[in-house]
Amino acid sequence: MSDSPHSSRFEELLPAYALSALDAAELREMEEHLAGCEECHRQLRLWNLDLESLAASVEPVAPSETTRARILRLAGGGTAPAVPPRRLPGWALFAAAALLAVAVWGVAGQLRLQGVLERLTAERDRLASQVESLNRDVAQARDEARRTGQALQVVADREVRTVTLAGLEAAPRASGHTYVSPRSRGALFYAHDLPALPSGKTYELWYIAGGKAVAAGTFSVDPQGMGNVKVENVPDVASIQAWAVTIEPAGGVPQPTGAMVLKG
Amino acid sequence: MDAREEEDLQLMSRVATRDGVAFTRLFELHAPITLGLLSRILARRMEAEEVLQEVFLQIWTQADRYDASRSTPRGWILMLARSRALDRLRRRDASRRREEVVGGEQAAAVPPVGTARIESAERQTQVASALKGLSPDQRRCIELAFFEGLTHTQIAERLEAPLGTVKSRILLGMNKLRQTLSAPLR
Numbered sequence: 001m002s003d004s005p006h007s008s009r010f011e012e013l014l015p016a017y018a019l020s021a022l023d024a025a026e027l028r029e030m031e032e033h034l035a036g037c038e039e040c041h042r043q044l045r046l047w048n049l050d051l052e053s054l055a056a057s058v059e060p061v062a063p064s065e066t067t068r069a070r071i072l073r074l075a076g077g078g079t080a081p082a083v084p085p086r087r088l089p090g091w092a093l094f095a096a097a098a099l100l101a102v103a104v105w106g107v108a109g110q111l112r113l114q115g116v117l118e119r120l121t122a123e124r125d126r127l128a129s130q131v132e133s134l135n136r137d138v139a140q141a142r143d144e145a146r147r148t149g150q151a152l153q154v155v156a157d158r159e160v161r162t163v164t165l166a167g168l169e170a171a172p173r174a175s176g177h178t179y180v181s182p183r184s185r186g187a188l189f190y191a192h193d194l195p196a197l198p199s200g201k202t203y204e205l206w207y208i209a210g211g212k213a214v215a216a217g218t219f220s221v222d223p224q225g226m227g228n229v230k231v232e233n234v235p236d237v238a239s240i241q242a243w244a245v246t247i248e249p250a251g252g253v254p255q256p257t258g259a260m261v262l263k264g
Numbered sequence: 265m266d267a268r269e270e271e272d273l274q275l276m277s278r279v280a281t282r283d284g285v286a287f288t289r290l291f292e293l294h295a296p297i298t299l300g301l302l303s304r305i306l307a308r309r310m311e312a313e314e315v316l317q318e319v320f321l322q323i324w325t326q327a328d329r330y331d332a333s334r335s336t337p338r339g340w341i342l343m344l345a346r347s348r349a350l351d352r353l354r355r356r357d358a359s360r361r362r363e364e365v366v367g368g369e370q371a372a373a374v375p376p377v378g379t380a381r382i383e384s385a386e387r388q389t390q391v392a393s394a395l396k397g398l399s400p401d402q403r404r405c406i407e408l409a410f411f412e413g414l415t416h417t418q419i420a421e422r423l424e425a426p427l428g429t430v431k432s433r434i435l436l437g438m439n440k441l442r443q444t445l446s447a448p449l450r
Contacts, residue, residue: 015438016416016431020350021409023417045334050438052339053445054410055346057391058304060296067313071291071320075284 004033010040018047150230154188157181161237165245165264171195174225176262178243180234187231189216189243191262194225197247204248205229206256208241216243218252272337280327287324294338295320298345305349305411315352319345350413394444402437405430 004010010033016022017030034040063071154160165176174194180187189205197203197220205216221227234240245262272293278286298319302312322344330340395403401423408414408422420430 012435016409016434019406019409019434019438020413021415021419021434023415026416046442047438048335048339048343050441050445051410052336052342053391054406054441055301055342056297056338057388057395058297058300059388061299061303061309061312063295063299063316064313067316068291068295071295071317072288074321074324075282075287 004029006033006037006039010037011043014040014043015047018044018051147230150186151179151188153184154179154181154186157183159183163243163264165191165243165262167193167262168260170247170259171261174262176243176245176264178264180237180240182237185232185234187216187234189219189229189231191219191221191227191245192225194221194227194245194261196221196223196225200250201247201258202250202252203227203245203261204252204256205231206244206246207231207234208244209235209239211241213244213256215252215254218248269336269338273332276327276330276332276337279323280330282324287320290323290337291320294341297338298341301342302345302349305346306352311352312349315345315348318348346410353413390445394441397440397444398437399433401425402433402440405433406437406441409434 010030013022013026013030017027017034022030034044159182161180161182163178163180165178167174171194174191176189176191178187178189187207191203194203202218202220204218206213207216208214216231217229219227219229243262243264244256244260246256246260247258248256249258272290275286275290275293279290295316299312299316302315302319303309306312306315319341323341330337334340335343398406404423405419408419414422416427416430416434419425419434420427423430
């Protein structure tokens with residue numbers, strides 16, 4: 001409760017209090033008095049009505065559609081009257097155009113990237129195929145080098161024995177040579193001018209030792225009629241009585257069954 | 265209590281219960297004059313619209329704090345707006361504001377539609393008449409206090425007038441306004 005009784009002094013301060021024009025000391029004094037003075041409250045309400053009239057005397061200004069929409073959205077939007085459609089301002093059209101350009105650029109960029117990716121994928125596949133082919137070539141070259149090395153090992157043996165095979169009736173122009181290395185117990189056979197065989201047939205090399213024919217390997221010939229066989233674990237050279245080539249079913253047989261084409 | 269104030273009171277009660285329809289109606293009734301007051305105080309249209317949003321956000325969230333024994337709903341809304349606008353004004357550099365006002369960024373008044381325009385025109389006429397009854401010095405002191413939020417001392421400094429003189433001008437001017445304003449405005 002205020003200790004100060006209602007007086008004309010407070011009534012004089014009230015208009016300025018309503019206007020918020022009181023300085024700090026008078027404001028504090030007025031508020032302390034107002035806390036317990038009904039009459040001042042009543043008069044203050046009247047002053048506030050006057051100020052309301054003063055405030056409401058200004059020229060009204062219609063809020064923009066944006067502000068109106070934002071404010072009414074506070075209350076859920078759906079309950080507010082619909083905002084009439086209006087033309088987009090220039091900046092909005094510009095922004096939309098810019099966004100569209102960015103989107104188109106983005107799609108075009110994606111297509112460009114997709115094209116690059118497809119080209120790179122094709123190039124990768126081509127290179128992978130090349131590498132695979134090269135690997136096959138390398139493996140083949142290594143195999144050939146290995147076989148050449150073994151052949152050299154055979155022919156370099158100073159005790160190497162050479163056996164010449166002559167073409168028989170079925171291939172009279174054909175010839176062949178067998179190089180046998182006693183030291184390595186290996187042998188190399190080369191054939192020349194043998195005719196190409198029909199499908200399902202193969203040439204098979206034999207050596208005869210102790211009166212028995214021993215299978216030494218099958219081979220085919222190239223378009224020039226050349227073919228070769230490497231033989232391992234050849235028995236003692238002195239025990240080999242002869243070398244021969246026959247025409248046998250594909251895959252070879254344990255004992256000769258077909259026509260003999262070379263013998264030596 | 266006139267019919268308008270009665271409707272306002274009902275709307276305030278409904279807004280306090282988060283009635284969106286009532287809020288929309290309250291906005292349509294009072295937003296134009298509130299924005300007019302904000303534009304008058306702030307002299308910047310965009311800033312005035314920002315404060316208008318703040319004011320109506322406060323109304324939406326704090327309508328239950330409205331005390332009918334202290335003011336009418338319209339008075340509460342306008343004084344909320346005035347208080348927020350003066351807070352903004354005080355944060356501004358005074359000299360910059362004066363330059364801007366002179367520079368022409370003064371908010372252009374956009375005529376509102378419907379009954380608000382008619383009521384506003386009537387009020388303007390009546391208050392203008394009341395203000396005409398004041399001396400220029402009295403009117404200037406009241407306007408500096410109301411629209412710029414200056415205290416007695418600040419007004420005295422601004423006008424280079426004695427403090428006692430400013431206090432007298434405000435007191436006499438407010439009493440004259442009271443006498444001149446007619447009952448229908450209440």
